[in-house]
Every structure is written in structure tokens, then in C-alpha cells.
Amino acid sequence: MAEPTGEARPGFFPELQGLQRDAAVLAGRFEAAEAAVSEASGRDPSEKVRVVLAALGRIASVEVDPQWQSRIRPGDLSPTVLAAYQDAGSRRLETWAAEIGRTDIRPGPHDQGSMLGDDAPAAPAEAGSGPADESSHESIRRLWSLLQEATDRLDDVVRAAAARSETVMTGHDPGGHVTASFTGGGELTNLAIDEAWAAEASAREIGTALTAAITDGYAAVDRSAHEATTQWPFPDLDRISGSPTALLATLGLPSMPDTEPKG
Structure with missing residues (x-):
């Protein structure tokens, strides 16, 4: 490339x-x-x-x-x-x-x-049509390097995500009567219910236990996702993709005009 x-x-x-x-x-x-x-x-x-x-x-x-x-x-x-x-x-x-x-x-x-604002003036057609200055060249080289690094590390991220998606996570109600099983992506796949307990429990008790076990399972899924996020290897890409101003600065382009109403 x-x-x-x-x-x-x-x-x-x-x-x-x-x-x-x-x-x-x-x-x-x-x-x-x-x-x-x-x-x-x-x-x-x-x-x-x-x-x-x-x-x-x-x-x-x-x-x-x-x-x-x-x-x-x-x-x-x-x-x-x-x-x-x-x-x-x-x-x-x-x-x-x-x-x-x-x-x-x-x-x-x-x-x-x-x-940008609906009435933001368009940049003149000739602006920036020639070669960018040296700082702009350097900024784009930095962005290109970030993208190259992301490509090199993407396979590792994909493999880790696939491994997490295949991991079975569980949640339990406080009484230990229900176990909810989830994929790493948060999809409910199974419910193990104590049949003897269910035969004697009230409908409200069963509903409460089911809801509690499922909620506990979602919490386990979220904890795993949080751990994966803290290990995300592309913080610089996150920064520029989440901020148009940062992206333009990295590209060496002028900031977009601020047309937000004041006050």
C-alpha cells in the first residue's frame, strides 16, 4: 500500500x-x-x-x-x-x-x-487543492502509521473476540434455584431450574428467581466486556474517530467553523 x-x-x-x-x-x-x-x-x-x-x-x-x-x-x-x-x-x-x-x-x-451547521460556508474550491504543507504531510503519515499498526494487530483482536463469544458465562439467583447460561456476547442460551423447588414455589417467586439469575448473568457478560475494553489496543484511533476536530487536526486540515448558537 x-x-x-x-x-x-x-x-x-x-x-x-x-x-x-x-x-x-x-x-x-x-x-x-x-x-x-x-x-x-x-x-x-x-x-x-x-x-x-x-x-x-x-x-x-x-x-x-x-x-x-x-x-x-x-x-x-x-x-x-x-x-x-x-x-x-x-x-x-x-x-x-x-x-x-x-x-x-x-x-x-x-x-x-x-x-458544521446548515449555513456553514463551504470552503473555497481552490483551498487546499495544491500540495499540503510539511506539517500536513507529517500528520497524514502519522495517521497512516496508526492504520498500519491497527491492521497488524487486528487479527489478535478478532481472535480474542471470537474466544470470548464462545465462552459460556452463568448467572445465579440468590437462592441458588436457577442458573442462567449466556454466550460471551450476552445471548441467553439455557436456564437450569430446580424442578422440585419450582413445583412448590409460587409463580411470583419463580419469576423473581429467573429475573435475578438472568440479571446476574448479564453482569458477568458486562464484566468480561469491560475487561476486553480496557485492553483495547487502538486508543489513538478511538480519539480521532470520536472527535472530528481531532481527526482534522491529525490530517492537518483546518477546524470546521463553529456555528452553534451562543447562550
């Missing part, structure tokens, strides 16, 4: 403005979709178990009908809960897709007044 020359493209700012407007509309759609699926729920075929999902499609609560044993045996309680979870996930996905496909979504309030 040839090293970049550091020459700036004409019309850089107008093109960036267009991309930002498109991103603002898409962000508005995501915001509306997230609100629409904030409490998706589903039931098993017997309609004796209800699972409520919260953010990121995680289980917020499991509710068991007081008459559940009229349709479900204690030994079948685990697959019944998983069936309700799958139904909730399907409903959440359908709602999400419908919201994303709407055409009447406007940019959300947090997307108004973009970094």
Missing part, C-alpha cells in the same frame, strides 16, 4: 456536510426505533410465561402466570421461558425494522445544529 501524499480534496467541507445531514436523519430513525422497542415483550405458545425486554434486547423481567402448571410441567419451564424470550426478540426486531423503514422521521433534537 502506497503511503498517502497528504493532498487535500477540493470541496471537502460541502461533502462532509452532506454526509452529516444523512447521518442526522439516520440517527433520528434509530432514536425513534429505540423508543418504540423500549419495552418489547413476548409470550410462549401456552401464554403462561411473559418476557419483557429492555435496552439492547436484554431481558428486564420474567413473569409467570399463577396457573402455569395447568399447561406446563416443571421440567418444561426452562424451554418455555426461552420460547417467550425468542418471541419477544422477534417482536422487537419487527418493530425496529418498521420504525427504521419509516420516511417521516426527522433528525432528533440532539442532532439539530450539527457540527
